[in-house]
Structures are given as structure tokens and as C-alpha cells.
Amino acid sequence: MTSPTSTTVTGTPYGDGRAPDTPRAAGRVAPGNTGSRASRVLGILALGSIVLLVLYGLVWSPPDAEMADSVRLMYIHVPAASFLYAGCFITTVASAMWLRRRTPGWDALAGASAEISLLFAAITLGTGSLWGRPTWGTYWTWDARLTSTALLTALLVGYLALRRLDVDPTARSTRAAVLGLLLVPNVIIVNRSVEWWRSLHQRSTLVKLDPTIEGQMLVALMVGFLAVGLVFTWLLVHRFRVAWLEYQSERLDLDLALAERRAEAGHAGEARESTPA
Amino acid sequence: MEPVVHLRAAVALLGRFPALAGIDLDVARGEIVLLRGPNGAGKTTVLRACAGLVPVVRGEAVVLGHDLRRDPRPVRRHVGLLGHATGLFDDLTVADNVRFWGRACGADPGDIAAAMALVGLDGRLRDVSVGRLSAGQRRRTSLACLLARRPELWLLDEPHAGLDHETRDQLDGLIGRAVEQGATVLIASHELDRAESLAHRVVELAGGMTVAPARPAPGVPTAEMPVSRTQEREASSPSPSPPEVSHVA
Amino acid sequence: MWRDAALVAGRDLRVELRSRVTTNQVAPFSVLVLILFAFALDPDRQLLERLASGLYWTAVLFAALLAISRSAAIDETDGVRDALRLSGIDPAGVFVGKAAAVAVVLLGLEVLLGVGVVVLYGVDLAGAGLVVLAALAATVAVAATGTLYGALVSGLRVRETLLPLLLLPVLAPVLIGATRAFEAALAGVPTDGWPWCGLLAGLAVLYAVAGALAYGTLLEGS
Numbered sequence: 214m215t216s217p218t219s220t221t222v223t224g225t226p227y228g229d230g231r232a233p234d235t236p237r238a239a240g241r242v243a244p245g246n247t248g249s250r251a252s253r254v255l256g257i258l259a260l261g262s263i264v265l266l267v268l269y270g271l272v273w274s275p276p277d278a279e280m281a282d283s284v285r286l287m288y289i290h291v292p293a294a295s296f297l298y299a300g301c302f303i304t305t306v307a308s309a310m311w312l313r314r315r316t317p318g319w320d321a322l323a324g325a326s327a328e329i330s331l332l333f334a335a336i337t338l339g340t341g342s343l344w345g346r347p348t349w350g351t352y353w354t355w356d357a358r359l360t361s362t363a364l365l366t367a368l369l370v371g372y373l374a375l376r377r378l379d380v381d382p383t384a385r386s387t388r389a390a391v392l393g394l395l396l397v398p399n400v401i402i403v404n405r406s407v408e409w410w411r412s413l414h415q416r417s418t419l420v421k422l423d424p425t426i427e428g429q430m431l432v433a434l435m436v437g438f439l440a441v442g443l444v445f446t447w448l449l450v451h452r453f454r455v456a457w458l459e460y461q462s463e464r465l466d467l468d469l470a471l472a473e474r475r476a477e478a479g480h481a482g483e484a485r486e487s488t489p490a
Numbered sequence: 491m492e493p494v495v496h497l498r499a500a501v502a503l504l505g506r507f508p509a510l511a512g513i514d515l516d517v518a519r520g521e522i523v524l525l526r527g528p529n530g531a532g533k534t535t536v537l538r539a540c541a542g543l544v545p546v547v548r549g550e551a552v553v554l555g556h557d558l559r560r561d562p563r564p565v566r567r568h569v570g571l572l573g574h575a576t577g578l579f580d581d582l583t584v585a586d587n588v589r590f591w592g593r594a595c596g597a598d599p600g601d602i603a604a605a606m607a608l609v610g611l612d613g614r615l616r617d618v619s620v621g622r623l624s625a626g627q628r629r630r631t632s633l634a635c636l637l638a639r640r641p642e643l644w645l646l647d648e649p650h651a652g653l654d655h656e657t658r659d660q661l662d663g664l665i666g667r668a669v670e671q672g673a674t675v676l677i678a679s680h681e682l683d684r685a686e687s688l689a690h691r692v693v694e695l696a697g698g699m700t701v702a703p704a705r706p707a708p709g710v711p712t713a714e715m716p717v718s719r720t721q722e723r724e725a726s727s728p729s730p731s732p733p734e735v736s737h738v739a
Numbered sequence: 740m741w742r743d744a745a746l747v748a749g750r751d752l753r754v755e756l757r758s759r760v761t762t763n764q765v766a767p768f769s770v771l772v773l774i775l776f777a778f779a780l781d782p783d784r785q786l787l788e789r790l791a792s793g794l795y796w797t798a799v800l801f802a803a804l805l806a807i808s809r810s811a812a813i814d815e816t817d818g819v820r821d822a823l824r825l826s827g828i829d830p831a832g833v834f835v836g837k838a839a840a841v842a843v844v845l846l847g848l849e850v851l852l853g854v855g856v857v858v859l860y861g862v863d864l865a866g867a868g869l870v871v872l873a874a875l876a877a878t879v880a881v882a883a884t885g886t887l888y889g890a891l892v893s894g895l896r897v898r899e900t901l902l903p904l905l906l907l908p909v910l911a912p913v914l915i916g917a918t919r920a921f922e923a924a925l926a927g928v929p930t931d932g933w934p935w936c937g938l939l940a941g942l943a944v945l946y947a948v949a950g951a952l953a954y955g956t957l958l959e960g961s
Contacts, residue, residue, distance in 0.1 A: 387960030406912035575818025
């Protein structure tokens with residue numbers, strides 16, 4: 214992994230005069246809130262697509278031959294699961310980038326993505342469970358997808374617990390980044406092994422997407438992906454910005470902190486001018 | 491001749507806290523320099539920065555020819571740090587501890603055995619668990635670990651604290667011996683009489699900064715006492731000690 | 740690196756030997772877990788025997804949590820981390836050494852628990868080759884993963900509670916694989932079990948490499 218050479222000088226909590234880094238170039242953050250023109254457009258699109266989804270999902274698409282009306286839950290469940298994995302992927306990539314660059318934006322992104330992913334994990338489990346009730350008669354079944362999603366939820370909860378530690382921020386970010394880096398490999402391993410295990414006993418998984426799905430149902434599913442995707446992105450943007458603002462508010466100017474430190478001992482007059490190197 | 495330690499307006503952070511807010515320090519080879527100051531002044535941090543454990547983010551910091559701002563790691567091999575914490579494993583014996591740390595640094599078995607003999611731990615106490623030793627004996631064990639490395643720069647944090655007279659004399663003797671063989675010693679201490687008489691020079695610290703100007707000794711160490719008015723000012727100024735302890739990693 | 744690893748492994752094992760916590764506390768605890776399972780499930784021997792593989796590996800995992808916690812605690816002693824950084828020892832070597840020490844301790848516990856399962860649950864041993872290899876692979880996987888995650892929570896006040904939360908979900912595949920391999924061996928169909936053994940070996944390699952790479956970053960950055 215990266216040697217500490219790159220951390221000791223550039224990785225301070227202070228910008229040292231450089232402009233704050235952010236991996237998102239779009240939108241200027243307005244002080245006091247996290248909205249911007251870009252995110253408002255995004256939000257409106259998301260709302261619109263939700264309306265579309267409701268229409269397609271509940272009204273315009275027909276009930277499935279086998280699953281009847283409960284198939285409508287799939288239009289949320291499948292996209293939610295997909296974006297759950299996307300969110301984990303973002304967390305891992307952001308963790309890797311933080312370890313490389315040590316700029317706080319990546320750390321904020323990793324944390325924000327994990328939180329949103331946890332929300333989507335809950336949605337996946339919830340919709341899957343509700344789907345299971347009429348189909349199989351129980352709220353929970355040890356099906357491959359539900360089981361691995363449950364484990365994935367545990368992984369995310371653990372990651373977020375690590376982030377909440379009350380330690381020196383650089384130490385916390387380092388540990389969280391290493392853990393975040395392991396998130397996607399863990400997800401893959403858990404998925405593969407659970408599926409392999411459950412396939413010994415069960416034929417079908419929760420969503421064996423009927424390849425002949427077509428017509429209005431396919432459209433509804435596509436709309437579902439669109440709506441869930443837009444909501445995910447909107448949430449992520451805002452959560453990231455909140456984290457970014459938090460970081461900004463805690464961040465002190467190094468010169469200010471130095472001045473305070475020097476004033477403490479009452480040697481302000483005698484203090485030699487620090488020569489910025 | 492190039493100084494062993496060269497710090498100019500050095501700033502070092504412990505987390506977000508600027509423990510060192512502008513340190514000027516030059517130490518020549520063979521000098522014994524005492525760092526003195528109130529709690530929270532940054533004495534321990536100066537030692538740890540020189541050891542390459544705490545990053546220096548501004549100013550100049552060169553120790554034993556290594557630029558600490560570029561990469562603090564290469565210098566570690568050449569320094570020996572005797573800190574507040576012992577760094578010893580209570581369940582293991584004195585011999586186990588010194589051997590482990592000696593071999594971890596790559597020291598010869600001969601040096602390791604000699605180190606234990608030098609501090610008087612090669613007799614009865616050799617095979618006693620560290621957990622059952624007194625504070626002074628533990629300090630001697632840590633010292634043996636330091637001696638085994640044969641460091642060029644000794645960084646001692648309150649080395650005389652908690653030791654009896656005999657052990658202090660022994661320690662002073664070892665320091666003198668090391669200096670004769672070319673080592674340089676930096677001591678952080680509260681103690682006024684004992685450490686002052688040992689040191690060639692005293693440097694005052696307060697609020698993360700050097701107070702009295704540190705004049706580099708040209709080859710031959712000179713004995714230099716601090717200006718007394720600075721001490722007076724220190725006594726009268728309100729100096730709330732920021733909790734250094736909470737920031738130590 | 741190997742020399743450093745051997746040095747650290749020797750140290751960790753020596754500490755365990757001198758303090759005797761493993762023999763006096765962890766081992767009895769793990770046997771106690773086996774006994775508790777018998778209380779929880781009907782001590783009708785049929786049931787226990789059928790579930791023996793799963794119960795065995797669950798008990799091993801609980802014991803592993805303790806062993807890993809102990810391993811991490813050794814380096815949490817005041818001043819040890821600084822001294823490790825100063826000594827110039829290879830962090831990857833420290834990782835391998837610690838993981839090796841944990842693996843040795845775990846193997847000892849597994850043998851003990853194996854005897855326990857044979858005696859208490861009435862299991863008939865069969866398919867020894869698969870059993871041994873699967874156990875070895877699983878042990879290395881658990882030791883490597885545990886040492887890495889132990890370093891992640893090392894030095895924290897909440898280490899005791901955070902370690903299980905982080906480690907158990909990650910070890911779930913090991914539990915699945917080891918249990919399936921054992922079941923296959925005991926049922927006399929080892930061919931079913933070898934793929935699972937492969938999975939365990941893969942996990943062991945993956946986490947050994949990951950830990951060796953990441954340990955340095957954690958040692959410096961925490």
C-alpha cells in the first residue's frame with residue numbers, strides 16, 4: 214500500500230494553502246445548505262421518474278402469470294439490490310483513492326456511499342421479505358440473495374461502526390479506508406459462497422429474471438432502474454456534501470491553530486515568524 | 491561540521507493539534523542537550539519528531555543527514571528512544587525482551603548480551619518476568635534495548651524519573667560513555683539539578699516553541715545556562731497546559 | 740521478512756505459553772460452548788451428531804475471536820507500536836508472524852474440540868485426509884483474516900465489541916466452506932468436499948496477501 218511519504222506532508226488535516234479537493238466537479242456548494250442547480254435538476258428528475266415508476270409499476274404493467282401482483286415489488290427490489298452493489302463498489306474505490314491521495318473528499322465519499330448503501334440494503338431486504346410472504350408463505354427464507362444481502366448489511370453496519378470511532382481523524386480514516394477496500398472483495402466472496410451453498414438445496418433464487426420478460430413488465434423494470442438510480446445518486450450527492458461541509462467546519466487554518474498555540478504560552482511577542490517552507 | 495539535529499521553525503502535528511509550533515534547535519555531534527519546559531510544552535514531541543515518529547509539516551527538520559519532511563523512516567534505524575512507555579512485554583523475561591527488540595533492530599547477539607551486562611541485568615534478574623520488576627528495573631531493561639541498537643542519537647524522555655540514586659548514577663555513566671564513543675544525546679526533563687549538571691546546554695521550550703535561542707556549539711560543546719529573565723517570564727505568564735497526552739497516538 | 744516473521748511468531752507464542760491464558764481460559768471456554776450446544780439442542784445424540792460439523796466450526800470461531808483478541812493485545816502494550824516502527828522490522832513480517840502464531844494456537848484448540856466432538860456428540864471420524872486439509876486451510880484463513888481485522892481494531896477502547904462485528908460476517912464463507920467439507924468427509928463422500936476445501940485455500944491465500952500488504956499502512960497510520 215502507499216508509503217507514508219505521501220502522507221506526512223500532503224495528508225495533513227489542513228489544506229496547507231491548497232484549494233479543497235473534491236471528486237465532484239459539478240455544482241458549487243452553497244453555504245448553509247447542500248443544494249445546487251445541478252442537484253435540484255437531479256431531484257426533479259428523480260421525482261418524475263418515481264411518478265413514472267408508480268404508474269408503470271402499479272397501473273400500466275400487468276400482473277405476472279406466476280407471481281401475480283407481488284411481481285411489482287421486483288421493480289424496486291432488483292434495482293435496489295443493484296445499486297446496493299454499486300454503492301459498495303463506490304465505497305471501495307473511494308477508499309482506494311483515499312489511500313493513494315489522502316485527500317478528505319475521498320474519505321467523505323466512501324462514508325456517504327456506505328450509508329446510502331445501507332439504506333438500500335434495508336430496502337432490498339424489506340421488499341424481498343414482503344415478496345416472500347405471498348409467494349412462499351414466510352417473511353424470511355434462506356434464499357441465496359436474501360442471505361447474502363443480510364451478510365452484506367452486517368458488513369456495512371460494521372464499516373459504519375468503525376467510522377464512528379472517537380479517535381484522531383487521520384487514524385480513523387486510515388482504518389476505515391483499509392476496511393472499505395476489503396468491502397467489495399468480501400461482498401464477492403460472500404455472494405459466491407452463499408449462492409453455491411444454497412444452490413445445493415434450492416433450484417431457483419429469489420429473482421430468476423424470466424428471460425422472456427417483455428412488454429410492459431420490462432418497461433416497468435427499466436423505469437424502476439431509472440428511478441432507483443436517480444434517487445440513489447441524489448441521496449449520495451447530498452450525503453457527500455453534508456460530510457464535506459462537516460469536514461470544512463471542523464477544519465482549522467493551520468496558521469490560526471499555530472497562533473493560538475503560541476499565544477497560550479504568552480510568547481506572542483517573542484514568537485519568531487514561521488517561515489512557510 | 492554538520493549538526494546531528496537541525497530544526498528550524500519546525501511545526502509538527504498530533505492529529506489536528508500543533509504540538510510543535512516553531513522549534514529551532516541545533517545539536518552538534520557529541521553534545522548533551524537538555525530540553526526543559528512546562529507540561530505540554532512539546533518536549534516529548536520534539537524527541538518523537540527527531541525519531542521520525544511524528545511528522546513535521548513545516549519548517550526544516552534534518553536529523554543525522556536525513557530530511558524528516560521528505561521521509562521520516564530512514565532515520566529511525568539510527569536513533570534510540572527511551573520514552574515514558576517502556577515498550578516491554580510483561581509476560582516475557584528481561585532476556586526475552588532485550589533479545590526480541592535487539593533482533594528486531596538487527597543487532598548482533600554480542601551487542602545484545604553486552605547491553606544487558608552494561609545495565610546490570612545479566613545476573614539474577616535476567617530470567618525474571620518484566621511484569622514483576624520495579625519501575626527502575628523496567629527502565630533499565632528498556633535502556634538495554636536501546637543500548638543494543640548502538641544508536642548515534644539518544645532521545646531520552648524523563649530518563650531519571652522514578653530511579654534511585656544508584657541507578658541514576660549508572661545511567662549518567664552510560665550516557666557519558668556513549669558520548670565519548672561519538673553519540674549525541676537529547677534529554678527532555680523537568681529535573682533541575684541532576685540533568686542540568688549532566689548537560690552541556692539547556693534549551694527552554696514553551697507552547698511548542700523554543701524560548702531561549704539555541705546556539706549551535708561549534709564542535710566543542712559549551713556549557714550554557716538559560717537567561718534567567720525568560721524563566722521569570724515563564725513563571726508569571728498564564729500557561730494553561732493543553733492535554734498533550736490525549737493526542738499521543 | 741521471513742526472519743522477522745519467525746521472530747514475531749516466536750514472541751507471540753512465548754507470551755501465550757508464559758501467560759497460559761489459552762490453556763487455562765480459552766480452551767475450557769470452547770469446550771464449554773460445545774456443552775452449551777448440547778443443552779440448547781436436544782441431547783438426543785442423533786441431532787447433535789448430524790449437526791456436529793456446524794457446531795464444531797462455530798465453537799472454533801468463538802474461540803478464534805478470543806485468540807485473535809489476545810494476539811492483538813500483545814502489540815497494544817504501551818510503547819510497543821512506537822518501538823516496532825523504530826526497529827525497522829518489516830510490517831509484513833510482523834503480520835505473517837502474528838498470523839502464524841494464531842494459527843498454531845487455533846490448531847491446538849481444534850484438536851481439543853475435535854476430541855470433544857467425537858466424545859460428546861458421538862461422531863465417527865472418517866475421510867481423514869479431507870478433514871485435515873480442510874481444517875488446515877480454514878485455520879490459515881481464519882488466522883490471516885483475524886490478524887488483519889485485529890490490527891484494524893487494535894488499540895481501540897471498543898476493540899472487544901467491534902472485532903466480532905467486523906470479523907464474523909467476513910468469516911461466514913469460511914464457516915460455510917469448512918462445515919460443508921467436514922460434512923462431506925464424515926458422510927463418506929469426500930468428492931463433494933474438495934471444492935469447498937479449495938474455497939478455503941483460496942480465502943487463506945487472499946487474506947494472507949491482503950494482510951501482508953495492509954499491515955504497514957495500519958501500523959503507521961493508526
